[in-house]
Amino acid sequence: MSTPAALETFERFLRQKGLRVTGQRKAIFEAALSQKEHFTAEQLLERVRALDPGGRVSRATVYRTLPVLTESALLREVDIGTGEMFYMPNVGKVAQVAQVVCLDCDRIFEISAPFMEWYGSTVSTRLGLTPVSQRLQVSARCDTLKRTGTCRYRDQAGPRRKARLTG
Amino acid sequence: MSTPAALETFERFLRQKGLRVTGQRKAIFEAALSQKEHFTAEQLLERVRALDPGGRVSRATVYRTLPVLTESALLREVDIGTGEMFYMPNVGKVAQVAQVVCLDCDRIFEISAPFMEWYGSTVSTRLGLTPVSQRLQVSARCDTLKRTGTCRYRDQAGPRRKARLTG
DNA sequence: CTGCCTGCAAACTCTTTGCACGAAT
Protein backbone atom coordinates (compact mmCIF):
# COMPACT_ATOMS: atom_id res chain seq x y z
CA MET A 1 0.00 0.00 0.00
CA SER A 2 1.11 3.50 -0.65
CA THR A 3 0.97 6.30 1.82
CA PRO A 4 -1.55 9.09 1.33
CA ALA A 5 1.40 11.45 1.44
CA ALA A 6 2.90 9.85 -1.64
CA LEU A 7 -0.39 10.13 -3.46
CA GLU A 8 -0.48 13.80 -2.68
CA THR A 9 3.04 14.19 -3.95
CA PHE A 10 1.94 12.57 -7.16
CA GLU A 11 -1.15 14.74 -7.56
CA ARG A 12 0.85 17.83 -6.84
CA PHE A 13 3.37 16.80 -9.43
CA LEU A 14 0.65 16.24 -12.00
CA ARG A 15 -0.98 19.60 -11.45
CA GLN A 16 2.34 21.35 -11.43
CA LYS A 17 3.08 19.87 -14.83
CA GLY A 18 -0.34 20.80 -16.11
CA LEU A 19 -1.38 17.16 -16.29
CA ARG A 20 -4.80 15.95 -15.27
CA VAL A 21 -5.47 13.87 -12.21
CA THR A 22 -7.38 10.96 -13.69
CA GLY A 23 -8.67 7.78 -12.15
CA GLN A 24 -6.32 5.71 -14.28
CA ARG A 25 -3.27 7.65 -13.20
CA LYS A 26 -4.16 7.26 -9.56
CA ALA A 27 -4.86 3.54 -9.99
CA ILE A 28 -1.54 3.01 -11.73
CA PHE A 29 0.19 5.02 -9.08
CA GLU A 30 -1.34 2.89 -6.31
CA ALA A 31 -0.40 -0.33 -8.02
CA ALA A 32 3.14 0.81 -8.70
CA LEU A 33 3.81 1.99 -5.18
CA SER A 34 2.39 -1.21 -3.74
CA GLN A 35 5.11 -3.26 -5.40
CA LYS A 36 7.83 -4.68 -3.22
CA GLU A 37 10.10 -5.88 -5.99
CA HIS A 38 11.17 -4.78 -9.41
CA PHE A 39 8.36 -5.05 -11.91
CA THR A 40 7.71 -4.71 -15.61
CA ALA A 41 5.04 -2.70 -17.38
CA GLU A 42 3.10 -5.89 -17.96
CA GLN A 43 3.26 -6.89 -14.31
CA LEU A 44 2.14 -3.45 -13.33
CA LEU A 45 -0.87 -3.75 -15.61
CA GLU A 46 -1.82 -7.04 -13.97
CA ARG A 47 -1.50 -5.49 -10.56
CA VAL A 48 -3.59 -2.48 -11.49
CA ARG A 49 -6.36 -4.77 -12.67
CA ALA A 50 -6.05 -7.01 -9.64
CA LEU A 51 -6.34 -4.09 -7.23
CA ASP A 52 -9.24 -2.56 -9.08
CA PRO A 53 -11.23 -5.24 -10.92
CA GLY A 54 -13.94 -2.78 -11.85
CA GLY A 55 -11.60 -0.16 -13.24
CA ARG A 56 -10.70 0.14 -16.89
CA VAL A 57 -7.01 0.68 -17.38
CA SER A 58 -5.38 -0.18 -20.65
CA ARG A 59 -1.87 -1.26 -21.41
CA ALA A 60 -1.32 1.92 -23.39
CA THR A 61 -2.15 4.07 -20.41
CA VAL A 62 0.23 2.13 -18.22
CA TYR A 63 2.99 2.73 -20.74
CA ARG A 64 2.03 6.37 -20.97
CA THR A 65 1.98 6.81 -17.20
CA LEU A 66 5.25 5.12 -16.35
CA PRO A 67 7.36 8.02 -17.65
CA VAL A 68 5.34 10.39 -15.53
CA LEU A 69 6.02 8.29 -12.46
CA THR A 70 9.73 8.10 -13.13
CA GLU A 71 10.00 11.81 -13.83
CA SER A 72 8.21 12.56 -10.62
CA ALA A 73 10.89 10.43 -8.95
CA LEU A 74 8.29 8.11 -7.45
CA LEU A 75 9.65 5.26 -9.53
CA ARG A 76 13.11 4.39 -10.68
CA GLU A 77 13.81 2.77 -14.05
CA VAL A 78 16.12 -0.21 -14.05
CA ASP A 79 17.45 -1.50 -17.34
CA ILE A 80 19.18 -4.84 -16.99
CA GLY A 81 19.46 -5.37 -20.71
CA THR A 82 16.86 -8.07 -21.11
CA GLY A 83 14.71 -6.20 -23.57
CA GLU A 84 12.09 -5.19 -21.07
CA MET A 85 12.33 -2.32 -18.65
CA PHE A 86 12.02 -2.84 -14.91
CA TYR A 87 10.69 -0.35 -12.40
CA MET A 88 11.08 0.02 -8.68
CA PRO A 89 9.33 2.20 -6.11
CA ASN A 90 11.78 4.89 -5.17
CA VAL A 91 11.59 4.60 -1.42
CA GLY A 92 13.80 6.79 0.66
CA LYS A 93 16.58 8.84 -0.84
CA VAL A 94 17.74 8.41 -4.37
CA ALA A 95 21.00 6.84 -3.40
CA GLN A 96 23.41 5.64 -6.03
CA VAL A 97 22.59 1.99 -6.48
CA ALA A 98 23.94 -0.72 -8.67
CA GLN A 99 22.26 -3.96 -9.63
CA VAL A 100 23.49 -7.49 -9.29
CA VAL A 101 21.49 -9.74 -11.57
CA CYS A 102 21.56 -13.47 -10.95
CA LEU A 103 21.65 -15.25 -14.29
CA ASP A 104 20.23 -18.39 -12.71
CA CYS A 105 17.18 -17.12 -10.87
CA ASP A 106 16.85 -13.79 -12.70
CA ARG A 107 16.58 -11.98 -9.44
CA ILE A 108 17.71 -8.38 -9.22
CA PHE A 109 19.59 -7.32 -6.10
CA GLU A 110 20.26 -3.69 -5.41
CA ILE A 111 23.39 -2.56 -3.69
CA SER A 112 24.63 0.87 -2.89
CA ALA A 113 27.53 2.10 -4.94
CA PRO A 114 28.41 5.48 -3.52
CA PHE A 115 31.62 5.81 -5.50
CA MET A 116 29.73 5.67 -8.79
CA GLU A 117 28.85 9.32 -8.78
CA TRP A 118 32.38 10.39 -8.11
CA TYR A 119 33.59 8.14 -10.84
CA GLY A 120 31.08 9.40 -13.36
CA SER A 121 31.98 13.00 -12.84
CA THR A 122 35.71 12.34 -12.85
CA VAL A 123 35.60 10.60 -16.17
CA SER A 124 32.98 12.79 -17.79
CA THR A 125 34.76 15.98 -16.93
CA ARG A 126 37.89 14.70 -18.58
CA LEU A 127 35.87 14.26 -21.78
CA GLY A 128 34.25 17.66 -21.59
CA LEU A 129 30.94 16.24 -20.50
CA THR A 130 28.65 16.72 -17.55
CA PRO A 131 27.40 13.46 -16.05
CA VAL A 132 23.67 12.91 -15.93
CA SER A 133 23.39 9.41 -14.57
CA GLN A 134 25.36 6.24 -14.13
CA ARG A 135 24.52 2.58 -14.12
CA LEU A 136 26.54 -0.26 -12.74
CA GLN A 137 25.41 -3.77 -13.23
CA VAL A 138 26.96 -7.05 -12.25
CA SER A 139 25.81 -10.31 -13.79
CA ALA A 140 26.49 -13.33 -11.64
CA ARG A 141 25.75 -16.99 -11.14
CA CYS A 142 24.27 -18.60 -8.08
CA ASP A 143 26.71 -20.63 -5.99
CA THR A 144 23.95 -22.48 -4.19
CA LEU A 145 22.48 -23.61 -7.46
CA LYS A 146 25.76 -24.99 -8.63
CA ARG A 147 26.25 -26.97 -5.44
CA THR A 148 22.79 -28.13 -4.50
CA GLY A 149 20.92 -27.83 -7.77
CA THR A 150 18.45 -25.33 -6.40
CA CYS A 151 18.49 -21.61 -6.08
CA ARG A 152 17.05 -20.15 -2.93
CA TYR A 153 15.51 -17.29 -4.82
CA ARG A 154 12.95 -17.61 -7.54
CA ASP A 155 10.71 -15.01 -9.20
CA GLN A 156 10.87 -12.13 -11.64
CA ALA A 157 10.63 -12.29 -15.38
CA GLY A 158 13.58 -13.81 -17.15
CA PRO A 159 15.91 -12.40 -19.77
CA ARG A 160 14.64 -12.52 -23.31
CA ARG A 161 17.97 -13.03 -24.96
CA LYS A 162 18.61 -16.71 -25.50
CA ALA A 163 21.80 -18.54 -24.64
CA ARG A 164 24.20 -18.56 -27.52
CA LEU A 165 26.49 -21.11 -29.01
CA THR A 166 25.94 -23.45 -26.12
CA GLY A 167 27.78 -26.24 -27.93
CA MET B 1 41.22 -3.78 -42.73
CA SER B 2 41.74 -6.80 -40.61
CA THR B 3 44.99 -8.61 -40.25
CA PRO B 4 45.40 -12.03 -41.86
CA ALA B 5 46.33 -13.27 -38.40
CA ALA B 6 42.93 -12.32 -37.06
CA LEU B 7 41.23 -14.08 -39.93
CA GLU B 8 43.17 -17.20 -39.11
CA THR B 9 42.15 -16.92 -35.50
CA PHE B 10 38.59 -16.74 -36.62
CA GLU B 11 38.84 -19.73 -38.94
CA ARG B 12 40.56 -21.74 -36.27
CA PHE B 13 37.81 -20.85 -33.85
CA LEU B 14 35.17 -21.91 -36.32
CA ARG B 15 36.75 -25.28 -37.01
CA GLN B 16 37.38 -25.90 -33.38
CA LYS B 17 33.71 -25.36 -32.69
CA GLY B 18 32.72 -27.61 -35.56
CA LEU B 19 31.37 -24.65 -37.52
CA ARG B 20 31.89 -24.27 -41.25
CA VAL B 21 34.09 -21.63 -42.79
CA THR B 22 31.72 -19.97 -45.22
CA GLY B 23 32.12 -16.99 -47.49
CA GLN B 24 29.47 -15.09 -45.57
CA ARG B 25 31.17 -15.63 -42.25
CA LYS B 26 34.46 -14.42 -43.61
CA ALA B 27 32.83 -11.40 -45.24
CA ILE B 28 31.07 -10.47 -42.02
CA PHE B 29 34.27 -10.97 -40.10
CA GLU B 30 36.16 -8.65 -42.43
CA ALA B 31 33.51 -5.98 -42.23
CA ALA B 32 33.30 -6.20 -38.47
CA LEU B 33 37.03 -5.99 -37.88
CA SER B 34 37.33 -3.07 -40.29
CA GLN B 35 35.14 -0.94 -38.04
CA LYS B 36 36.80 1.79 -36.06
CA GLU B 37 33.82 2.70 -33.95
CA HIS B 38 30.94 0.99 -32.24
CA PHE B 39 28.44 -0.34 -34.72
CA THR B 40 25.05 -1.97 -34.84
CA ALA B 41 23.98 -5.12 -36.66
CA GLU B 42 22.37 -2.96 -39.32
CA GLN B 43 25.49 -0.89 -39.84
CA LEU B 44 27.51 -4.04 -40.09
CA LEU B 45 25.21 -5.35 -42.78
CA GLU B 46 25.67 -2.14 -44.76
CA ARG B 47 29.41 -2.40 -44.41
CA VAL B 48 29.48 -6.03 -45.49
CA ARG B 49 27.57 -5.14 -48.62
CA ALA B 50 29.71 -2.09 -49.28
CA LEU B 51 32.94 -4.05 -49.03
CA ASP B 52 31.65 -6.87 -51.19
CA PRO B 53 28.98 -5.60 -53.60
CA GLY B 54 28.86 -8.90 -55.42
CA GLY B 55 28.44 -11.01 -52.32
CA ARG B 56 25.11 -12.12 -51.00
CA VAL B 57 24.88 -11.69 -47.26
CA SER B 58 21.53 -11.43 -45.57
CA ARG B 59 20.52 -9.65 -42.44
CA ALA B 60 19.68 -12.98 -40.82
CA THR B 61 23.18 -14.26 -41.37
CA VAL B 62 24.66 -11.14 -39.84
CA TYR B 63 22.53 -11.65 -36.76
CA ARG B 64 23.48 -15.30 -36.67
CA THR B 65 27.17 -14.56 -37.02
CA LEU B 66 27.48 -11.82 -34.44
CA PRO B 67 27.22 -14.23 -31.50
CA VAL B 68 29.97 -16.32 -33.02
CA LEU B 69 32.20 -13.28 -33.26
CA THR B 70 31.55 -12.23 -29.70
CA GLU B 71 32.11 -15.72 -28.36
CA SER B 72 35.37 -15.95 -30.20
CA ALA B 73 36.28 -12.74 -28.40
CA LEU B 74 36.90 -10.93 -31.68
CA LEU B 75 34.03 -8.59 -30.92
CA ARG B 76 32.71 -7.15 -27.73
CA GLU B 77 29.02 -6.50 -27.15
CA VAL B 78 28.08 -3.11 -25.76
CA ASP B 79 24.57 -2.53 -24.49
CA ILE B 80 23.87 1.11 -23.80
CA GLY B 81 20.17 0.60 -23.29
CA THR B 82 18.91 2.13 -26.50
CA GLY B 83 17.14 -0.96 -27.72
CA GLU B 84 19.79 -1.90 -30.22
CA MET B 85 23.01 -3.71 -29.45
CA PHE B 86 26.37 -2.19 -30.29
CA TYR B 87 29.53 -4.07 -31.16
CA MET B 88 33.18 -3.16 -31.07
CA PRO B 89 36.29 -4.87 -32.43
CA ASN B 90 38.06 -6.32 -29.46
CA VAL B 91 41.54 -4.99 -30.08
CA GLY B 92 44.18 -5.68 -27.53
CA LYS B 93 43.45 -7.19 -24.17
CA VAL B 94 39.96 -7.55 -22.82
CA ALA B 95 40.38 -4.89 -20.20
CA GLN B 96 37.51 -3.85 -17.99
CA VAL B 97 35.95 -0.92 -19.74
CA ALA B 98 33.05 1.32 -19.01
CA GLN B 99 31.11 3.49 -21.42
CA VAL B 100 30.36 7.16 -21.30
CA VAL B 101 27.46 7.92 -23.59
CA CYS B 102 26.90 11.51 -24.66
CA LEU B 103 23.19 12.18 -24.74
CA ASP B 104 23.70 15.06 -27.14
CA CYS B 105 25.79 13.52 -29.88
CA ASP B 106 25.07 9.86 -29.05
CA ARG B 107 28.72 9.09 -29.16
CA ILE B 108 30.07 6.24 -27.06
CA PHE B 109 33.38 6.75 -25.29
CA GLU B 110 35.17 3.86 -23.69
CA ILE B 111 37.19 4.28 -20.57
CA SER B 112 39.04 1.78 -18.49
CA ALA B 113 37.47 0.90 -15.18
CA PRO B 114 39.88 -1.49 -13.52
CA PHE B 115 38.13 -1.39 -10.16
CA MET B 116 34.93 -2.77 -11.65
CA GLU B 117 36.03 -6.36 -11.45
CA TRP B 118 37.05 -6.06 -7.84
CA TYR B 119 33.79 -4.39 -7.04
CA GLY B 120 31.73 -7.04 -8.79
CA SER B 121 33.33 -9.89 -6.96
CA THR B 122 33.18 -8.16 -3.61
CA VAL B 123 29.49 -7.57 -3.85
CA SER B 124 28.57 -10.81 -5.54
CA THR B 125 30.39 -12.92 -3.01
CA ARG B 126 28.49 -11.26 -0.24
CA LEU B 127 25.27 -12.38 -1.95
CA GLY B 128 26.46 -15.92 -2.52
CA LEU B 129 27.02 -15.33 -6.21
CA THR B 130 29.95 -15.63 -8.55
CA PRO B 131 30.35 -12.63 -10.84
CA VAL B 132 30.27 -13.25 -14.56
CA SER B 133 30.49 -9.76 -15.99
CA GLN B 134 29.96 -6.15 -15.09
CA ARG B 135 28.85 -3.07 -16.93
CA LEU B 136 29.34 0.51 -15.95
CA GLN B 137 27.79 3.23 -17.97
CA VAL B 138 27.72 6.96 -17.54
CA SER B 139 25.24 9.11 -19.41
CA ALA B 140 26.36 12.66 -19.86
CA ARG B 141 25.72 15.91 -21.66
CA CYS B 142 28.10 17.82 -23.85
CA ASP B 143 29.50 21.00 -22.32
CA THR B 144 30.60 22.38 -25.67
CA LEU B 145 27.12 22.00 -27.04
CA LYS B 146 25.64 23.91 -24.17
CA ARG B 147 28.07 26.77 -24.60
CA THR B 148 28.54 27.05 -28.34
CA GLY B 149 25.50 25.28 -29.66
CA THR B 150 27.53 22.65 -31.46
CA CYS B 151 28.99 19.38 -30.42
CA ARG B 152 32.43 18.56 -31.70
CA TYR B 153 31.48 14.96 -32.19
CA ARG B 154 28.77 13.72 -34.45
CA ASP B 155 28.02 10.22 -35.71
CA GLN B 156 26.70 6.91 -34.50
CA ALA B 157 23.11 5.77 -34.36
CA GLY B 158 20.99 7.53 -31.82
CA PRO B 159 18.95 6.18 -28.95
CA ARG B 160 15.59 4.83 -29.87
CA ARG B 161 13.81 5.85 -26.74
CA LYS B 162 12.18 9.22 -27.17
CA ALA B 163 12.48 12.13 -24.82
CA ARG B 164 9.79 12.10 -22.24
CA LEU B 165 7.65 14.74 -20.67
CA THR B 166 9.69 17.45 -22.26
CA GLY B 167 7.19 20.11 -21.23
C1' DC C 1 -17.31 23.44 -23.19
C1' DT C 2 -12.45 22.57 -24.57
C1' DG C 3 -8.93 19.83 -24.94
C1' DC C 4 -6.16 16.56 -22.62
C1' DC C 5 -6.66 11.43 -21.69
C1' DT C 6 -7.95 6.95 -22.77
C1' DG C 7 -8.79 2.48 -25.13
C1' DC C 8 -8.20 -0.09 -29.05
C1' DA C 9 -5.61 -1.89 -32.39
C1' DA C 10 -2.26 -1.25 -35.68
C1' DA C 11 2.43 0.16 -36.28
C1' DC C 12 7.29 0.00 -35.12
C1' DT C 13 12.06 -1.54 -34.05
C1' DC C 14 15.24 -4.83 -33.34
C1' DT C 15 15.98 -9.57 -33.36
C1' DT C 16 14.83 -14.42 -33.94
C1' DT C 17 13.10 -18.43 -36.53
C1' DG C 18 10.80 -22.01 -39.91
C1' DC C 19 11.50 -23.73 -44.16
C1' DA C 20 13.44 -25.15 -48.46
C1' DC C 21 17.51 -24.58 -51.07
C1' DG C 22 22.61 -24.34 -51.49
C1' DA C 23 27.19 -25.11 -50.25
C1' DA C 24 31.18 -26.84 -47.11
C1' DT C 25 33.28 -30.98 -45.69
Added chain:
DNA sequence: ATTCGTGCAAAGAGTTTGCAGGCAG
Protein backbone atom coordinates in the same frame (compact mmCIF):
# COMPACT_ATOMS: atom_id res chain seq x y z
C1' DA D 1 26.51 -37.48 -49.90
C1' DT D 2 25.52 -35.40 -45.63
C1' DT D 3 24.73 -31.70 -42.86
C1' DC D 4 25.11 -27.37 -41.69
C1' DG D 5 24.47 -22.61 -43.35
C1' DT D 6 21.82 -19.29 -45.76
C1' DG D 7 18.07 -16.29 -47.62
C1' DC D 8 13.58 -14.98 -47.34
C1' DA D 9 9.84 -13.61 -45.10
C1' DA D 10 7.06 -14.13 -41.24
C1' DA D 11 6.91 -14.26 -36.34
C1' DG D 12 8.00 -12.28 -31.76
C1' DA D 13 8.52 -9.15 -27.83
C1' DG D 14 8.19 -4.89 -25.91
C1' DT D 15 6.78 -0.42 -26.64
C1' DT D 16 4.70 3.49 -29.17
C1' DT D 17 1.07 5.86 -31.65
C1' DG D 18 -3.21 7.44 -34.64
C1' DC D 19 -7.73 8.05 -34.04
C1' DA D 20 -12.39 8.59 -32.20
C1' DG D 21 -14.80 9.08 -28.17
C1' DG D 22 -14.74 10.40 -22.87
C1' DC D 23 -13.91 12.85 -18.83
C1' DA D 24 -11.28 16.49 -16.01
C1' DG D 25 -10.96 21.27 -15.35
